[in-house]
Amino acid sequence: MSAYFLDRVAFAYAGSPALRIDRMVVEAGRLTALIGPNGSGKSTLLNLLAFLKQPDEGEIYLFGRRTDGGDLPSLRRRVGFVAQNPYLLRGTVLDNVSLGLKLRGIPRTERRTKALTALERVGLAGFAERPAHELSGGEGQKTALARTLVLEPEILLFDEPFTYLDQASVALTETILADYARKEGRTVLFSTHDRLHGLALADDVLSLFDGRLVNARLINVLHGRLRDGWFDTGKLLVRVAEDITRGAHLAVDPSEIVLSPAPLTSSIRNSFEGRVVIIAEEGARARVTVDAGEKFHALITPESMQRLGLVLGKIVWVNFKANAVKVF
Numbered sequence: 001m002s003a004y005f006l007d008r009v010a011f012a013y014a015g016s017p018a019l020r021i022d023r024m025v026v027e028a029g030r031l032t033a034l035i036g037p038n039g040s041g042k043s044t045l046l047n048l049l050a051f052l053k054q055p056d057e058g059e060i061y062l063f064g065r066r067t068d069g070g071d072l073p074s075l076r077r078r079v080g081f082v083a084q085n086p087y088l089l090r091g092t093v094l095d096n097v098s099l100g101l102k103l104r105g106i107p108r109t110e111r112r113t114k115a116l117t118a119l120e121r122v123g124l125a126g127f128a129e130r131p132a133h134e135l136s137g138g139e140g141q142k143t144a145l146a147r148t149l150v151l152e153p154e155i156l157l158f159d160e161p162f163t164y165l166d167q168a169s170v171a172l173t174e175t176i177l178a179d180y181a182r183k184e185g186r187t188v189l190f191s192t193h194d195r196l197h198g199l200a201l202a203d204d205v206l207s208l209f210d211g212r213l214v215n216a217r218l219i220n221v222l223h224g225r226l227r228d229g230w231f232d233t234g235k236l237l238v239r240v241a242e243d244i245t246r247g248a249h250l251a252v253d254p255s256e257i258v259l260s261p262a263p264l265t266s267s268i269r270n271s272f273e274g275r276v277v278i279i280a281e282e283g284a285r286a287r288v289t290v291d292a293g294e295k296f297h298a299l300i301t302p303e304s305m306q307r308l309g310l311v312l313g314k315i316v317w318v319n320f321k322a323n324a325v326k327v328f
Helices: 042-049 072-077 093-103 108-121 137-149 167-182 195-201 302-308
Strands: 002-013 016-027 031-035 057-062 079-082 155-159 187-192 204-209 225-227 230-232 237-239 249-252 258-260 270-282 285-291 295-300 315-320 325-327
Touching: 002 042, 016 042, 016 187, 016 204, 031 042, 031 167, 031 195, 042 155, 042 187, 072 079, 079 137, 093 108, 093 137, 108 137, 137 155, 137 167, 155 167, 167 187, 167 195, 187 195, 195 270, 195 285, 195 295, 258 295, 258 302, 270 295, 285 302
Parallel strands: 031 187, 031 204, 079 155, 155 187
Antiparallel strands: 002 016, 002 057, 225 230, 230 237, 249 325, 258 315, 270 285, 270 315, 285 295
16 A cells, blocks of 8 residues: 555746656555655655645645645644754753644643653653753754654654764664664655665665656766767766667666676676775665776675675676666
């Protein structure tokens, strides 16, 4: 079942198009990443999904029912939204987290218990009486997350959840989002400009580019032009599928990239020699960046990394099939 279905949705600011989505599905009970570069429309889309804005055209369905812009307060109660720069009210952290419960008529003792539990869940145990204006950016974001979680929304939307967090807080937030979807059966959609992070963490990925959904992971994005079955980046010639005839951007899913000590002789049409320049942990996998004239990011298992003996500066080959290349 879908949590959201968008049908020919468009939105503009002062006549300037910001979103035009022909069709979009967010599956219920799953963790979905919304990835794309800055300015691609991610925050605008989240505002539509939180029913804080209404589309200029098209329909948004919530759990199979048309919303039509009616009874917005009722719709908003089903969705929890944590903005990238959340607004905190005057007063203490506890005041902020328990406010929604108070507005819903929850008795004082019960809402205090629930709020303290939510604060502990996000790593802010002991912060209840801290004045909200004294919080750091990361602490403020975690307070806003606790304020949302305490209401137990059916859907959790989170705009750039990892922006202000240190490494330990990133790991905790990853666990919270994953558990809310996979253990509690709720729907979670978060946006991120760190596309590899989103890909590694989420069950599903939606890619937004220039206000439109594209059928590509928006990782290993290169710019150039097509000619006779090849995509010319100015530095490399990349073989593409024969039926691709237009587009100025190329993307290669990092999970489709095979790293090897020598070029592979198989159906793989693209092989480029390069040097390992970055190795980083990405969830349960390793992110390996290889400079082969253009930089390619690959996601591989720790076992593969060990088998290849990958270290910084090592020469390897980047291999991927022509049909792994998306052009848009």
